[in-house]
Amino acid sequence: MTDEATGAFVPSHAEADRPGDEDLILTDEEFDDLETAEAVVTPISYSGQDFDVDGLVRRLNKGDIVVPSFGLEDDGVETAGFQRGFVWTRKQMDRFIESLLLGYPIPGLFLVRQQSDKRYLVLDGQQRLKTLQAFHKGVHDGKVFALINVADQFRNLTYEKLPEPLRRTLDDAFLQATVVSTDGSRESLEAVYQIFERLNSGGTQLTPHEIRVALFAGPLIGELERLNSLPSWRSMYGEKKNPRLRDQELILRVLALFTDLDRYSRPLKGFLNDYAGEHREMDDAVVGASTAFEHASDLLARGPGASAFRKGSGQVNAAQSEAIMVGLMNRITKAPITPEAVTDAVIKLTTDPEFDATTTRSTADELVVQTRIRIASDTFSEA
Incomplete structure (x- = not known):
């Protein structure tokens, strides 16, 4: 050390x-830098919003909700690239879908809403959203996305094979989201930086x-x-x-x-x-x-x-x-x-x-x- x-x-x-x-x-230097308090803390504007799974997937497919790739260079994205890439295992993905089918509570999302084009950018929740999108599509990593690491009643089910009651249960499930607004200004972006820094824990920290x-x-x-x-x-x-x-x-x-x-x-x-x-x-x-x-x-x-x-x-x-x-x-x-x-x-x-x-x-x-x-x-x- x-x-x-x-x-x-x-x-x-x-x-x-x-x-x-x-x-x-x-490194120790990076930990020290992350943990050092800012001299000025910028206030933010945020609100709570519920999204149903079907609506989330439709928005993802249309590009109305963006999960930026790390280091993304996109003039239309004011707050780009927070995510480090998809890292959930198949077991984690399967268990997440199973939790929704069982009606279990799910951790909320953090989204950033741009004032310029009204798109939502994912600040926290990439794994959940990408899993939902892949399950709806029926494909993950080039392979058929059928549930494996789940209870017997759900095993080998794909989205298309879900019985209608289960499909409605999944699509109608709600995920709560905290939505932060940004106007693209330095002050607004600094506030988002401070939010993400506080969310940045566990796993591979940025x-x-x-x-x-x-x-x-x-x-x-x-x-x-x-x-x-x-x-x-x-x-x-x-x-x-x-x-x-x-x-x-x-x-x-x-x-x-x-x-x-x-x-x-x-x-x-x-x-x-x-x-x-x-x-x-x-x-x-x-x-x-x-x-x-x-x-x-x-x-x-x-x-x-x-x-x-x-x-x-x-x-x-x-x-x-x-x-x-x-x-x-x-x-x-x-x-x-x-x-x-x-x-x-x-x-x-x-x-x-x-x-x-x-x-x-x-x-x-x-x-x-x-x-x-x-x-x-x-x-x-x-x-």
């Missing part, structure tokens, strides 16, 4: 014992950036993915993209600190949300930062290489990486620098005890962030 804000992307808590889970579980990518989908998020695919950046971070988007979040951290360092304050998630909301449409500030980012990645790849982002463990250290990137980008905007000079500067930085301290302990604190980027900027300026 690492210090809460070292930036090293390593397993945390007891889950670290699970083999193969290192890239999927949340990281702060995964929620952010979903919420602020647009040109800026598209630019983050473009930068994340640069060969020079991949040679620095690692060939394989991180399945939890940590490499993409690091890019956002670099761009935000390069552009708005003076405005940085904890929690990190709030600072990055503000930046993503303000620059969602890719303005000149982001274009300039993006250009400097590409140049810095190229110089680092040709100079010191991947070691610039790593301490002794060999794993990417976010605090060290962002400071080196921002410091080098600051130098690039003032004067050219050779890959050899970049290498010398990185060696000097990574052997500097003060810089090491700012990338090892309490690295999210305002003063520490300012200090490590100042040290990096001064070192590259003198190179």
Whole structure:
């Protein structure tokens, strides 16, 4: 386990014992960011509404209720991509349908209603809705959806084979929904972010950036993915993209600190949300930062290489990486620098005890962030 804000992307808590889970579980830094309270809590408008199963399926099929896919880029979706993909097992799906046939109570849904087109977006309830849609269609994962993991009276039944009384019981069953309204504004989206963050528990929790990518989908998020695919950046971070988007979040951290360092304050998630909301449409500030980012990645790849982002463990250290990137980008905007000079500067930085301290302990604190980027900027300026 690492210090809460070292930036090293390593397993945390007891889950670290699970083999193969290192890239999927949340780090200590991410837990800390999720659990840090916001300075300002945005009020919301919401209401309760009941939907019958038949109506829910019809709305899903018509696109009036949208279950966004993760990272969806859809100009018509103001709050896109909260869901991580369908993960229920067939047993869970069968038991859910059986519960409805038996008239058992079902957990409610959380929906977001867009004012622009009146569509409902699924904030919580993907598994239930997709199961209903698949059962009505009669197909799941390319196979006939017949109930198996259920009581004998329901076994092998498909929707089409349901006796009429059972079909009416299913179609007439109601699911309660809490419907949150959003007008697409930054304030409204921030409120939805805070709601989802509070719902985000159990199973595979989303990281702060995964929620952010979903919420602020647009040109800026598209630019983050473009930068994340640069060969020079991949040679620095690692060939394989991180399945939890940590490499993409690091890019956002670099761009935000390069552009708005003076405005940085904890929690990190709030600072990055503000930046993503303000620059969602890719303005000149982001274009300039993006250009400097590409140049810095190229110089680092040709100079010191991947070691610039790593301490002794060999794993990417976010605090060290962002400071080196921002410091080098600051130098690039003032004067050219050779890959050899970049290498010398990185060696000097990574052997500097003060810089090491700012990338090892309490690295999210305002003063520490300012200090490590100042040290990096001064070192590259003198190179």
